[in-house]
């Protein structure tokens with residue numbers, strides 16, 4: 001099956017990453033051609049600094065005794081052939097300890113440069129994904145359900161991906177994305193000087209889950225993220 005075409009947003013400017021000059025950091029390894037293009041990867045984005053979360057990495061903070069990163073893994077694991085965890089190098093050991101019980105193969109994908117934002121982190125993760133599609137979740141959305149992610153993944157089939165629109169605005173995470181199309185769109189978006197996941201979703205032009213379907217799955221509660229200690233407390237009380 002061909003890679004779904006990512007709509008080009010830059011008229012008159014070459015946008016093919018195979019022909020456009022690349023920085024060393026963007027060079028795609030030749031082994032890409034041998035990468036597997038079937039199945040689904042679960043991707044957890046965990047490379048943020050948790051600056052609003054008073055003390056420590058929020059990915060390791062617990063709700064009902066279960067670390068947020070483990071909740072993220074539990075949600076994507078039933079849909080995935082393998083798991084890719086994007087993080088910084090210095091987070092890796094603690095995250096690996098927390099995720100020791102994950103039963104599918106798990107790859108850590110540390111960013112070559114820290115603090116470049118979640119879009120950069122997603123591209124790093126997609127480069128480690130041997131799969132046709134990836135179901136991407138942040139480490140800090142503890143109420144996400146496998147059932148909702150399964151719906152998102154099903155919506156993505158045959159498209160560049162699927163995302164959620166809530167109250168008229170794009171919610172860039174969780175996201176189901178065609179791995180190769182996603183890599184191209186991440187690279188183009190970063191080259192355009194945009195570093196946010198909403199710009200990626202705009203570039204991908206994916207399918208969208210309707211608000212009524214999202215609501216039937218428990219939105220907005222399932223989409224609540226944890227930024228602060230207070231957020232953690234209120235999620236735990238629900």
Ligand SMILES: Nc1nc2c(ncn2[C@@H]2O[C@H](COP(=O)(O)OP(=O)(O)OP(=O)(O)O)[C@@H](O)[C@H]2O)c(=O)[nH]1
Pocket residue numbers: 045046047048049050051052053086087111114115116117118120121122137138139140226227
């Ligand atoms: N790889 C990578 N991921 C990031 C980066 N910033 C945020 N993320 C991830 O993106 C998702 C949303 O993160 P935010 O809550 O907006 O940011 P955060 O850095 O984790 O937290 P704050 O420092 O409080 O803003 C989380 O899964 C983060 O781990 C980054 O610079 N690199």
